[in-house]
Amino acid sequence: MNPGLKQKLYNKCIELIDLRIKNAKDAMDSAQESANNETKSSAGDKYETGREMMQQEMENNAIQLAEARKLKETISRIIPSKSYDSAQMGSLVITNNGSFYISIGLGKITVDGKDYFAIAPTSPLGSLLMDKTAQEGIELNGRKFVIEKVI
Template identity: 80%
Template sequence: MSPGLKQQLYDKCRELVDQRIKNAKDAMDSAQEAANDETKSSAGDKYETGREMMQQEMENNAVQLSEARKLKEIIDRIIPGKSYDTVQIGSLVITNNGSFYISIGLGKIILDGKDYFAIAPSSPLGALLMDKKAQESIELNGRTFNIQQVL
């Protein structure tokens, strides 16, 4: 196991969150620009409908931006170089059914051809793994997860 693996997972999570923030900001800017460019035509209802749709899009993008910023706050509190005896936020948990980076819920991350799953400690699997040690097991949806390592 590469000593820099947790750092790589951490960096990838930060990169994905930063990209989400950028995409949400760009989408909000684009929607605002489109709203500013909209000119009132003789079909007043069409204009109002278009403005309302753009307003809804801006609100949706604002929600996505807010959620991405919350993820960024969580990832910023993780210390990637810290090792753990029990599963904590920032742990990499190696099980017989996959490798899980307890951080934020981003799903599958592929590093060096291997799959890792970034999961939140509040997710069903994350909650069961929290505070467990190597050699312990948990069960979720009829599957047993034997914890082989906690890094």
């Protein structure tokens, strides 16, 4: 097993979160710029509707930004170099049905040409895996997972 694999998984998660933060900020800036450039037309209702739509878009982007920042704060508590005997926040769990990085819910991420799944410890699969060790098994939605290794 690649000794720097967990560090690479961690870095990939940070990269994806930073991208979400940047996209949310860019979208907010764009919406603000549109709002600033909007001129009041003679059709007042059209103007008010347009401003309301831009306001809603800004609010949605602000929510996405806050969620991304919360994810970044959560993952920042992980120490990638730490090894685990049982599945914990920050561990990599290798099963017969995939490899799961218990961290934050980002879904499939690819590192060194191999797919991993970044899952939150509170997700349905994450909560079943928590505190399990190698050779233990779980079942989710009729699918059996046998833990081969916890790193």
